[in-house]
Amino acid sequence: MTQNRISLTLDPTTVERILASITALEADLQQLVALTNDERRDLFKMGTKSQAFCTTALSVAEQHAGLMPRDFDLAAFQQDHMALDALRPCSLRLAHLYQRVTDTELALGSDLMAASLEVYGVIKVAGKDKGVDEARRELSQRFVRRNRTASPDEPVGSSGSNG
Secondary structure (H helix, E strand, O other), X not given: OOOOOOOOOOOHHHHHHHHHHHHHHHHHOOOOOOOOHHHHHHOOOOOHHHHHHHHHHHHHHHHOHHHOOOOOOHHHHHHHHHHHHHHHXXXXXXXXXXXXXXXXHHHXXXXXXXXXXXXXXXXXXXXXXXXXXXXXXXXXXXXXOOOOOOOOOOXXXXXXXXX
16 A cells, blocks of 8 residues: 555645745845854854843843943844844744644655655566556666766766665
């Protein structure tokens, strides 16, 4: 029996509505930044303990604003703190939704592979002399192993992967 982890139907109207919702989210979140790997690596990271540290530091800065250097931007510190507090629940919900989308994508792909392998197995065994030789050859290309080094006629980057 073929694997069936999920049965899902997305009609064009639903897909259109989802994409419109994503467009609206992108518009509402247009101020978000995109960091390079180097920028991500070089930035301070705020974990759970650091969050309490930052909240306490903000409180201390507000209570003792006179001690802070003139170029210290207390308003920006407060704004960043409030923005992070507002963004966190959105981030958590989006992360949860993203995980469900990728899990569903994985399950659908797995169902497709299982069904495709079943088709291939039937064609290999029962398809001889039934006019499906070309289809069997085409399906068998998925399992052709290539040499690790490219031959002179083979384009670079096409060796070694079955995809």
